[in-house]
Amino acid sequence: MANPGLGGAPFISSTLWAAIQYLQPHESAPAHRHTPAALRFVLDGEGVYTLVNGDPIAMARGDLVLTPSWAFHEHHNPGDMPMMWLDVLDLPVVAALDAVFFEPGGDSEADRTGIPRSTAERRWGAGAGLSPVGTPDLPPHSPLLVYRWQDTDAALDDLLEVEDTNDVTVRFQDPSRDRDVMPTMRCEMRRVNPGTTTRRERQTGTRVTAVLDGSGTVVLGGESFDLSPGDVFVVPSWCTHQLHARTRLDLFTTSDSPVLEALHLHRSEEVDS
Secondary structure: OHHHHHHOOOOOOOOEEEEEEEEEEOOOOEEEEEEOOEEEEEEOOEEEEEEEEEEEEEOOOOOEEEEEEOOOEEEOOOOOOEEEEEEEEHHHHHHHHOOOOOEOOOOOOOOOOOOOOOOHHHHHHHOOOOOOOOOOOOOOOOOEEOOHHHHHHHHHHHHHOOEEEEOEEEEEEEOOOOOOOOOOOOOOEEOOOOEEEOEEEOOOEEEEEEEOOEEEEEEEEEEEEEEEEOOEEEEEEOOEEEEEEEEOEEEEEEOOHHHHOOOOOOOOEOOOO
């Protein structure tokens, strides 16, 4: 996704790279690693698995899968259904710091048609505030590499029940520490009930949003765009942003907010209509 306002650069914004990856039945993406960190948010399909540093992670619609910086990863579809997901990388930031490295992996391919629960999930996926004791050498990213849709969906439903609002957001957190899942990217899921118009707001930094379910409208800087499942839009820094949900909207968003906060440059505000 190349933003036409960036002079031909292959980025969706000045700080984030985004693409849709479509993996055909019985297709694989070979092993490799790179210093830019990546995430995958699955928009459609099931039965695919990814290996992250050798840990097999099953993928399904609505799941968020992390590929940290310099982690070997590969994708395999042993089934008969294609899968489509949103890829987002912090590539422009890493490129601006002149720190992009890439390395191909080996050619071996395992048949993992029955994918076990990943080691990362078994160690860190207990939820309910439960974390293992005595785990040494925590990485600079979340050690939990996949966040399951059924957990996210339930959290959004519960939040709507207890909050006096029709618009709720949950943030994907590092279960080992109170921080974002990646040093450079924040991940959130938003649910907006039918007929709701959200507050008009803006913030520094870039947000990339994908529609998982529902229909509605997003107004960016005064310009209105219709939304339906699979659509992706970008909110530039300090651009006003407002949503209207015709049906219930489920939206995944990633942003560069951790970078802005680390540099004490993050700023946000509501804007009077």
